[in-house]
Amino acid sequence: MKKTRIILADDQLLIRAGIRAIVETLPGFQIEAECTDGYEAISAIQRLQPDVVLLDIAMPGPSGIEVARTIRQFDPNTKILVLSSVDRPEIIEQALAAGVNGYLLKDFVLAELLQALEMVLHGERFLSPKIREMSRISDAEGTSGSGTQLTARQTEILRLVASGRTTKEIARDLGISPKTVEFHRSRLMERIGVHDVTGLTRFALQTGVVC
16 A cells, blocks of 8 residues: 655654654554755655655744745645644744645644644645634634634735735646636635735735735
8 A cells, every 4th residue: 555655844853753653653654754954854845745744843944834835836735734832823824824734733642643644635724623722712702803814725825916926926836727816816805805906915914914
């Protein structure tokens, strides 16, 4: 049976050893390579084209978020699962906007890692239970800033639109069709209540999607 190939990127040796030991207990998965910084991660992903990247946020060189953004410029298909001890909402939102498929906190149990891997491989988003609970609390208290909840894809497209990318460029970067970009942009305008790209850009600046 073909195994799911994983690249593990974390600058801490003990963390990598622990995660490797855990992954080796999971049937159907194997660690293809280990990376200690962002540059190594980008190079290994380009060279080996793994099925999944287990990616730490805080690494030497490009951060995990910057690595994810770079990966998405040349590879829309590799699944990216963040493994991090950082649970700050703004960091999680930045990671999702950068194109990661899941965010797993490092205090996970074995069942959560297996569930996370299976979900992202099937095209679903995974968030640690603690993160999901934080999100529910935020929604209940109305602490979302503008009161507008965007999906990860919508946030990603909003960032690219506000950065001046054309429809064709966004489609190429995300590996989707121009019509899909136009659909998301239209839904964004409807959801935010603006009527043009200027309005989208203003919203992105106000909410910190772009600086």
